[in-house]
Amino acid sequence: MLFDDTTTRARYFGVVSGAAGISAAAGPLIGGLITSYVSWRASFLLQVVIVAAIAWLGRGIVDPPLPARRPAFDWLGAVLSALGLFLVVFGVLQSGAYGWGTATQDYAIGGTVIVPAGGVSPMWIYVGLGVVVLALFAAVAWTREKNGRTPLVSVRLFANLTSNLGLLTQNLQWLVLQGAFFVISVFLQQVRGFSAIQTGLLLMPATIGLLLSSAAAPRMARRHSQRRLIRFGFFVTTVGLALLLALGGTRPSIWSFVPGLFLMGLGVGIMLTASVNLVQSAWPEEVQGDISGVSRSVSNLGSSLGVAVAGSLVAGAIPGGGQYFSALVIVGSFAVLGWIAALLIPRRTTRS
Incomplete structure (x- = not known):
């Protein structure tokens, strides 16, 4: 309605x-x-039960009729948007261990130091990557829409x-x-x-x-x-x-x-x-x-x-x-x- x-x-x-x-x-x-x-652990199990109950109750929702020709799902847009948002949030979480400005300790991946202590905080690296991925997502959505295809957003x-x-x-x-x-x-x-x-x-x-x-x-x-x-x-x-x-x-x-x-x-x-x-x-x-x-x-x-x-x-x-x-x-x-x-x-x- x-x-x-x-x-x-x-x-x-x-x-x-x-x-x-x-x-x-x-x-x-x-x-x-x-x-x-x-x-x-039971609190996490309860969430699974609640989600299952919502899915079951959702059967009674009456959806509007679908179009005769359904648009193709934008899988690339879905992946890029999810990855970009993940990198931003994950980057913010890194500030708890490495600080907001400069890295308070070495940041290593697989034993290799990527950012030494005193360098830029890994937070900004991940947030920056997230912004780049989200910008790419926007470009993909604009291109799809320009070409007459349905974007994710x-x-x-x-x-x-x-x-x-x-x-x-x-x-x-x-x-x-x-x-x-x-x-x-x-x-x-x-x-x-x-x-x-x-x-x-x-x-x-x-x-x-x-x-x-x-x-x-x-x-x-x-x-x-x-x-x-x-x-x-x-x-x-x-x-x-x-x-x-x-x-x-x-x-x-x-x-x-x-x-x-x-x-x-x-x-x-x-x-x-x-x-x-x-x-x-x-x-x-x-x-x-x-x-x-x-x-x-x-x-x-x-x-x-x-x-x-x-x-x-x-x-x-x-x-x-x-x-x-x-x-x-x-x-x-x-x-x-x-x-x-x-x-x-x-x-x-x-x-x-």
């Missing part, structure tokens, strides 16, 4: 985004319960300024959400000594904030523009992270984490639906499936980068100690970057 008006889109996107955000927020609690009472989907800025805010939202959760979870368990279950319960205020703001998405869409909601969401999220830094590091009480976590969840919930709505509304109905796939991929990339960046910082990419505080500050800087991107979104959404 297609929805043309912004309010109706917001209602259904609110359900989808809210479910995704709540799942991300509730994951540590569920994982903590399984890890504590069963084993950490049409390069025309990146020709709309409003959509591009919306995709950037989506990426940063998930980066901030997953990155902050990672840092906070590790801090609570490694520094404060909380169990996995206690950590999951302590993150519940963020889940509640996500639930409340997602439920209010249709009402907010009627009263405010999407760009205003995205800006306000990033602002509230930044305030929440600031409260976590101000209260969580100085007061031993678990209640000191509640205000910051609640505001962070509230802010993310406000902007999740608005960003998706903004991106989808910038395109006509005939490309909704394509832009929806791009939107979901960008969000997943943000989640991966959030965990990779936060994990590398906590693992020691920041010298001199204080890595938890510094990691949360850096994650918060991405929220500020998202707010700046939201300021650049045009007032009027023009469809391509």
Whole structure:
């Protein structure tokens, strides 16, 4: 079913985004319960069961009729896009062992030193290779489209300024959400000594904030523009992270984490639906499936980068100690970057 008006889109996107955000927020609690009472291996087994259940339930989804002539799948584009994104994320992960600037130790492959200590960090080598592969992927997609063949992703989907800025805010939202959760979870368990279950319960205020703001998405869409909601969401999220830094590091009480976590969840919930709505509304109905796939991929990339960046910082990419505080500050800087991107979104959404 297609929805043309912004309010109706917001209602259904609110359900989808809210479910995704709540799942991300509730994951540590569920994982903590399984890890504590069963084993950490069982948590991976549960994911297999969930995927199987989704595949079984998906049988009831009614798809639109397929075209008489199905386009050939772009296998080269699929390989290049997957390889490029892998190299970028893998490169960020290397910063935990070798640093962000210069290599803190020799980087060797098969006993051969590729980068000596003091040279450029291997992180930038992998990230650079990833960017080159992604550029090659874009060239292949453009060539296929020019020759009348169907690419994996049409390069025309990146020709709309409003959509591009919306995709950037989506990426940063998930980066901030997953990155902050990672840092906070590790801090609570490694520094404060909380169990996995206690950590999951302590993150519940963020889940509640996500639930409340997602439920209010249709009402907010009627009263405010999407760009205003995205800006306000990033602002509230930044305030929440600031409260976590101000209260969580100085007061031993678990209640000191509640205000910051609640505001962070509230802010993310406000902007999740608005960003998706903004991106989808910038395109006509005939490309909704394509832009929806791009939107979901960008969000997943943000989640991966959030965990990779936060994990590398906590693992020691920041010298001199204080890595938890510094990691949360850096994650918060991405929220500020998202707010700046939201300021650049045009007032009027023009469809391509």
